[in-house]
Amino acid sequence: MNVTRREFTKQASLIALSSLACAHLAKAKTIYTVRKGDTLGHIAQRHGVSTAELRRTNRLSGDMIGVGQKLSIPNQSAATTAAAGTGNRYLVQSGDTLGAIALSHGISVGDLKRANNVSSDVIRIGQTLRIPAISSTKDFLSHVRVATAKITVRRNHWQRIVVHHSAIKYGNAKKYDAAHRQRGMQNGLAYHFLIGNGIDSGDGEIEIGPRWTNQLLGGHLKSYELNLTAIGICFVGNFEQTQPSKKQLAAFTQLMDWLQGDVLQKNTQFAGHKELKGEQTICPGKHFPLAAMHARYD
Numbered sequence: 001m002n003v004t005r006r007e008f009t010k011q012a013s014l015i016a017l018s019s020l021a022c023a024h025l026a027k028a029k030t031i032y033t034v035r036k037g038d039t040l041g042h043i044a045q046r047h048g049v050s051t052a053e054l055r056r057t058n059r060l061s062g063d064m065i066g067v068g069q070k071l072s073i074p075n076q077s078a079a080t081t082a083a084a085g086t087g088n089r090y091l092v093q094s095g096d097t098l099g100a101i102a103l104s105h106g107i108s109v110g111d112l113k114r115a116n117n118v119s120s121d122v123i124r125i126g127q128t129l130r131i132p133a134i135s136s137t138k139d140f141l142s143h144v145r146v147a148t149a150k151i152t153v154r155r156n157h158w159q160r161i162v163v164h165h166s167a168i169k170y171g172n173a174k175k176y177d178a179a180h181r182q183r184g185m186q187n188g189l190a191y192h193f194l195i196g197n198g199i200d201s202g203d204g205e206i207e208i209g210p211r212w213t214n215q216l217l218g219g220h221l222k223s224y225e226l227n228l229t230a231i232g233i234c235f236v237g238n239f240e241q242t243q244p245s246k247k248q249l250a251a252f253t254q255l256m257d258w259l260q261g262d263v264l265q266k267n268t269q270f271a272g273h274k275e276l277k278g279e280q281t282i283c284p285g286k287h288f289p290l291a292a293m294h295a296r297y298d
């Protein structure tokens, strides 16, 4: 068969996404007319919604907007990523489970149940859940923002973000950098970002590799072509044996939200290492919540 399972899943999720766009369109309240000088990012920011949400609602695949174009501004309470002072709200969609929602927001199911005063695991489509502002209120990202403000990100260059585990519970950017140089990588640390687990760097600490500050190709994939276009984020840990920590997941979602929504401002492919063609690996391990992250980032 020509259609691989991966392609089939991709098609199925595209269909799910377009029906999602319909649902959002129906809820949209405000119509905004694009003015000279507007960018999608600025419009999103001004209305307190994410760029991704705005794109979804208006079925845009890129950032191209024209003066006079009418954009539907999604209802903020329905916007899954709308920032609110006391925590976010999430609109339950078809196929969601409490576990998946909790994981994709870097919180526990217990936190989620407590915040919504529910004891059962049953949720229904259209229900609004309060996402508690827990440890994720901790800003894991401020130093990354500061460092990135000093460089010019090659936005057109990056087409996908690939997640890895290091397959070992020890290590940090400095140690992996040395190991990768020893293996003959002159640019050192193969990944652009590393997320610590509390052993050799902080739990949820995001370390920035020189390949990000210098906007260099990654060394995290077997395929040279993919390395040219893929940002690599690696969790310290072996997720064949353990799960990523809550703080690691919170840091990861902050990093991903920011990369997709603010830095790249375009649809980027999200993938676990093993999902890429020809890579032959089990990375990022069976305990990494890939499905939940796809639900959030596809």
Ligand SMILES: [Zn+2]
Residues within 6 Å of the ligand: 163, 164, 165, 220, 273, 281, 283, 284
């Ligand atoms: Zn990997």
